[in-house]
Amino acid sequence: MPAPHTPSPVTTRLFLQRFSATRRGARLARLLAGLQLAEWGHPRGADDHDAVTIVVAELAANAVLHGRVPGRDFALSLRYDQALGVIRIEVSDTHSARPVLVVPASDEDHGRGLILVDALATRWGVHDRVGPGKTVWAECALSTAAGWSGG
Numbered sequence: 001m002p003a004p005h006t007p008s009p010v011t012t013r014l015f016l017q018r019f020s021a022t023r024r025g026a027r028l029a030r031l032l033a034g035l036q037l038a039e040w041g042h043p044r045g046a047d048d049h050d051a052v053t054i055v056v057a058e059l060a061a062n063a064v065l066h067g068r069v070p071g072r073d074f075a076l077s078l079r080y081d082q083a084l085g086v087i088r089i090e091v092s093d094t095h096s097a098r099p100v101l102v103v104p105a106s107d108e109d110h111g112r113g114l115i116l117v118d119a120l121a122t123r124w125g126v127h128d129r130v131g132p133g134k135t136v137w138a139e140c141a142l143s144t145a146a147g148w149s150g151g
Helices: 023-039 047-065 113-120
Strands: 012-020 073-081 086-093 123-128 134-141
Touching: 012 023, 023 047, 023 073, 023 086, 047 073, 047 086, 047 113, 047 134, 113 134
Parallel strands: none
Antiparallel strands: 012 073, 073 086, 086 134, 123 134
16 A cells, blocks of 8 residues: 655745836835735845845836836746745746846946846846747845745
């Protein structure tokens, strides 16, 4: 008689949401990502929480400012792999232009978003998606272990 199967604990959590490609949509993406992180055990004010929400904010802002196609939304995906201690952030939009990391002149007041993403994420990149557009992704390694509390 075979031994009973003991299910292994689920260590990957997922958050998916579409947002309007507006400043308000980008702000809402950042706020909801922060709430989800807190629910996953990484409270506001912790280094991990702040790093991930900054990356979400920058990628969402880029989707709104540079990836916006009138009448189209952008999508945010957070995938928390608790076993690896990594959160993968994906922001998808319908514009074909790919972001490029550039260093702006010191007197420019914009253009530093991907520099922040590059500094805070372990790695990041861009890939095609099904349908028009692309997905910009970033992975952030978490420094603190957290128990899952729901969601």
